[in-house]
Amino acid sequence: MVQGSRRAGLADATLVRLLARLTDLDVRESPQRFADRLSDWLRWTDAMSLFTALQDSPAHGAATHAPAPAEPPVDDPEASRIRSQLVESLDEDGPWMPEIPSPRARAHQRTTTPLPVLETKTEFAPYRRHYQGRQIAMGNAIEPLRARLRTRLAARSPDMAALAAVDEVMERVLGEHEHRLLAALPALLERRFARLRAAAEAEPQAWSGWLDAFHQELQAVLAAELELRWQPIEGLLAALHTQHDHA
Known part of the structure; x- marks a missing residue:
């Protein structure tokens, strides 16, 4: 996998630090090396696939064909577009978005006294649906993009083809x-929401902005994910950039 070194230090990841703060968990770096932890997850079929991908690298033997002609530098517009769309969609149709009441509802509001926030039964279900929906959108966009980038990488050279094969195994x-x-x-966010x-229910006068604070936390967790x-x-x-620079 191309980013193994970054994933190895999960205790330093923004997402892990944020969740540790929200849940009061003490997150420590595992004493195990990444390779040791990875071996616990590998089935023998995965290990064989990874071994084959590594053995196919020209680093273990002479290259059998010349590298393909280099493409222009990779300023991938597709990746940039997909990332921008995902970032914009994180708070799209969120439960915190204000609803536009109908004329009849507005007339009713003028004749009734609005209830305090804490008197309404705020439930977590809409937030769960929103979060899971965004997770599905991320997967549906990122997984095909990753496969397309691997295909491009594999066409560059034997070294890059081996790297693409390793990434495919590691993704699996x-x-x-x-x-x-x-x-x-x-589920972690639901526990934070309930807390x-x-x-707020225990001391409604001390803190009336709990829901706005939770909205910001949920959006921060989504962005970190x-x-x-x-x-x-x-x-x-x-x-892809590196291979082009050395072509």
Whole structure:
């Protein structure tokens, strides 16, 4: 995988630091080396695929064909467009977005006394749906882009083809664990939501902005998850740039 060194230091990742702060967890760097932890996740079929990809690298033997002609420098407009769309969609249709009331609803509001925020039964379900929807959108956009970048990389040279093969194996191996861990984030946010709501209900005069604070936290976690998911894309783009520079 192109970005193994960055993923190895997960305790330093923005997402992990943010979750540690929101959940009061003490996150420590694992004493195990990344390679040792990876071996615990590899099935024997994955290990064989990874071994084959590494053995196919010209570093283990002479290259059998010349590199393909280099493409222009990679300022990948497709990747930039996809990232921009994902960033913009993080708060799209969020539960915190103000609803535009109908004329009838506005007339009703003028004749009734609005209830304090804490008297309405605020539930977490809309936030869970929003977060999971954004996770699905990230996966649907990033996974095909990663595959396309690997195809481009593999066409460059035998070295780059081996790197693309390694990334494919690592996506399969780490992707399963990554998806499982990221799927747990809504539950962590729900516990944070419940804690903030309980504190506000206990002292409604002391803190009336708990929901706005939670909105900001949820958006920050989403942005950090996007940053984590995007790391392999950055690695593949960097490899394409590097190969062009040395062509």
